[in-house]
Amino acid sequence: MAREIPKAYEPNEVEQRWAKAWYDGKLFRAENSAYGPRFSIALPPPNVTGSIHIGHMLEHTQIDMLVRWHRMCGHRTLWLPGMDHAGIATQFVVERMLAKEGVRRQDLGREEFERRVWKWKQESGGVIKQQMIRLGASCDWTRERFTLEPALYRAVLHAFLRFYREGLIYRGRYMVNWCPRCQTAISDLEVVHHERTGEIWNIRYPLIDSTGTPSTTEFLVVATTRPETMLGDTAVAVNPHDDRYRRFVGRKVLLPLMNRQIPVIADPYVDREFGTGVVKITPAHDPNDFEVGKRHNLPEIDVMTETGLMNQAAGPYAGLERFAARGRIVEDLKNLGLVESVKEHVHAVGTCDRCKAIVEPRISTQWFLKMLPLAEPAKQVVREGLIEVVPDNQRTILLNWLDNIRDWCISRQLWWGHRIPIWHCGGCGEMVPARDSQVRIVDGHARAASVPSKCPKCGGSNLTQDPDVLDTWFSSGLWPFSTLGWPDETKDLKEFYPTSLLISGYDILFFWDARMIMMGIHLMADPSLLTGDVSQRIPFRQLYLHSLVRTAEGAKMSKTKGTGVDPLQMTEQYGTDALRYMLASMAAPGTDIILSEDRLLSARAFANKIWNAARFLFVNLEKIEAHGVSLEQLAAPEVRAKAPYASNRRAALVDRWMFSRLSSVSAQVSDALTGFRFHEACQTIYHFFWGDFCDWYIEWLKPQLASEDRAAAMAAWRNILAVFDAALRLLHPVMPFITEELWHRFPQRAGASRVAAEALASSELADGTGRRTAPPPLSIALADYPQPNSDWSDGGAEAELTLLQEIIIAARNIRAEMKIDPKKKVPADFSSTDANVRTLVEANIEPVLRLGTLSGLNVSAGRLDPAGAVIRSTARFDLRIAYGEAIDKSAEIAKAKKEIERLEKDITSKEARLADRSFRSKAPPEVVRNMEKTVAERKTELAKLRARVAELGS
C-alpha cells in the first residue's frame, strides 16, 4: 500500500473516482428478494430540464444521509431515482430554442414538435443524473424512471381510466385560471398571488328611465379594479338588503362605451361595506361573477382572446392588449365624465407560477378531478398519524389545505405530456375512453393501444383524441407506486410499497405530497393487489418536510434572479463532502437555511482534519512496521472487531474513555438521524472526531504508538485504528467520499461485508453470463454502522478522564496567563483532599506532564503556598505554578474577585431556592440533591478564592 498521502485533502480526484466506482459497480442496487427490515424512499423527481441547484443538493444530502445510514444498519435499502417530464417547463425550453431558429411549434405540428422535445431530452435531459452521480447520491440507478416512459404512461392511463369510470374525472365548461403567455389552463396552486398597489375606479353607469333612455343625472356608481372587463358586463349587482339601492333592483343601467342596457340585480354576494356597494357583473372574466351569472342566468360575454388581447366582442377596443385597453377605456370614460374617482388600491394579483404573467380568469372546457372523495381518506391517515408529518406544524397546514380543497383542473393545452385517453365522436359528440390501459410503442414512445374505433352511442367512426395533456403533477402523484411497476403487482411493489419515507421541500406539500397521499390511498385499493388495509395503501409512512435554502433577503434561491448558487462550482472549490456537511449541519428541522461561506470553510477544514488524522496514522505506522508488525496484524477487520485491547490486564483509562465515548456518540447520532435532526448528528460527530479523537486521544497515545514496548504499542495501534475505522463509518453518511477513500487504505477482507457479497452474487445472476460485468468495489457504504455498545459504556472512565483534562487545561491556562515560553517545561504543585484524585493523577502522571508541558508534579493533600505563584482551583483540586516575579498581582486579584462575585451570586440564588420549602417538596429529589452538591462545590471554590485574594493582597 502506498503511504504517500498529500498534506491537504484534494477532493476532486477522489470524488470522481469513487462516484464512478459506485455507479459502475451498481453498489446501491436494492434486493427485492431477501428477508429483514427494509427501507425505501423515492427521489422527488427533478425536472428533466434542470440542473442541480443548491436546493436539490440539500434535499439529496438529507436523503442520502438517511439512505446510507439505513443501508449500513443492514436494512435492505432502496432509493429510487428518476426524472419528471415537467410539462410546461420543458415545452418552454424547447420552444425558446426553436424561436432562435425562427420556428414556432405550430409550424412543426404536434408530432414533429414532440419528436423535437424527445430529441432534446435525449441530448440534454441527463445532466442532472450525471450531477447526482458525481455528488454521490447513493440511488439505485438500475431502477431509474422517467414520468413519460411507457411503463409510467401505462400507470397514468390506468389511473385516469379508473378515475373516469368512477366519475371522479369529469369534463366541463368552467372558469379556470388561464395563462395568456403559456396559453393553457393552470391549477389554483400554480397561481401565485402578489400584493400590488393598483387603482380602483368608481365608474358611473347611467340609469335607464321608464322611457328607456339613459339618465344624465341618475347613476349607479360601481367600483372596479379591472375597467377593461366592463365591456363584458351583463349586469350590475347590489346586496338585496341594501336600502340605498333596493329600489333600483329590476331596473336597467346603460353599460357605458358599449351602450348596452343591462339589468340591476340583487345578490347576497355583494358586500355593502366595500366600495360603493354596487358591483359590475362580468361572468366571463371573474370567478365570483361567473357564479352570480349562473344564479341569475346572465349571458357570458368573453371579451378577450387566449393570448390576452381584446376580441371582437370588445367592439372598438378589439385587438388591444388587455392592459392597454384598460388605459384607453379609462381615458374614454373620463372624457364622458363617467369616472367619479380613482384611488390607490392594494390587492392581490394572480400570476403564473411558471412565466409570471398575470393570470386571466377565463371560461373554458377543461378536465377536472374531484377532490372531496379523495381528500377525506387522506385527512384521516394524516390525522391518525398513519402518515407521520415532521415537523408537526406542517401537519396542520396540510390538514387545513385538505379541508378547503377544490376540484383540480388537470388538463393543459400543451403538447408535451400525457395525452388524455379520451376520444370525441365527430358524429354525436360522445366521449369515448380508451378501452384499457395497454400501451403500444410508436417511434420509441408510448401511445394508448386500445383506441376505440367506433362510437358506442351513434356507431360513428369519426373519433378524434382529446388534444389536451395532463398536468405534470398528475403523473407525479403516482410516482411512489408507478415507479415500482404499478398497475402490475410486481415484486418491487410488494417489497417496497408503501415507501418508508418521503423527504420533500415544504414548497411542494400541496402540489405533490398531498396528491400522492390522496392518489395512493385511492388507487392502491385495487382488489387484485390485496391491499385493502389503508396502512398498506399510503404512499409513505413518514413525511419529512425539509427547509428551503434562501438568500440573505429570505427569497428562495433562483437562477433566473441570479441568486442561485451552483453546487458543482462549490463542490470543485471546497469538495462535495464539505458542501454536504455544511448543508446537513445547518438543516435543523423547521428553519430555512441561509448559505454561509464561513460554514462551508469550516466544513472543508473538517474534511482536511479527517484527512490529516489519517495521514498521522499512516505516516507513523512505518515506525512500528519497522519492528516487523504489519498493518494486517493491527487493523484487519477481525482485529478491529475485538478492540479495545489492553497491554496489561485491563484496558487503559484513556482507551476505556474513548470506547465509551464512541458508544454514546453512536447512540446520539442514531437518535438524531431517527428524528431528522441532521444538524445534531453532524455536530455530535464533529466534536467526537475533532475534540475527543484528535485533540485528546491521538495526543494522549502518541508515546505509546512510538513505544519500544511492543505489547503497549500493539495495543495502542490496534485501538486507535479501530476507533478511527469506527469514526469513518460514523462519518460516512454525511461525508461519503473522504471516508470511502480512507477506509480503503485499511486492510479489508474480500467481500468486505455480507451485503457486498450478496451484491456480487446477484450481479452475476443478473448478468446471466456467470461473468461479472464490473466487480462491486468493497465499500465502506456496505460496512456496519457503529452501534451503541453497553460493554464499552463506562461512566467512571469518562469522569476520570474529564478530571485529568481539567488538570491539563488548568496547567495550560496558568502557563498562557504567565506567558511562559510554550516549549519550557515547568514544575507544578498539585493538591487534592480526595485520595482517589491523587491516585488517579499519579497513575496518569505521564500524559498530564506531557500535555500540560510540566517538568514535574508534586502531589499532596495540603494547602498550596500562593506566594510567587499562580494557582488554579476547582472544587476537587488546586494546581500551582511558581514563576517568581512574572506574576501580575493586581490582575490576579481582579480576576479572582470577578470570579468570587459570580460564585457569590450563584450560591446566594441557589441557597435561597434550597431554603424554599415548596422547592424541596415539589422539585424532584434528584434536582434538589444535585443543587446541594453544586452549592457545596461552589462554596469550596469560593473559600479557596477568598483565601487567595487575602494572601495576595497582603
Added chain:
RNA sequence: GGGCGACUAGCUCAGUUGGUUAGAGCGUUCCCCUCACACGGGAGAGGUCCAAGGUUCAAGUCCUUGGUCGCCCACCA
C-alpha cells in the same frame, strides 16, 4: 382577512419533553509554523436569550399581549 415561523455572543446559527455557571462555527484578543494538519495547536474575551405581563418550587424553553422581519394560504369587486 386567516395561518405559520423567526428574533439567543460582532456575524451565521444550535438549544429534544421547563431543572447545575445558555452552546457551536466564523470573526476577535494573546501565544505558538512543536516532527498529522496554519484548512493547524494552546489559552482567553464576548450574551439582563425582542419587550411587557402571567403560570410554576423553577422559564431561553409554557401561556397572553405587543413589536420587528420573513413565509404560506385566501374568489371581496
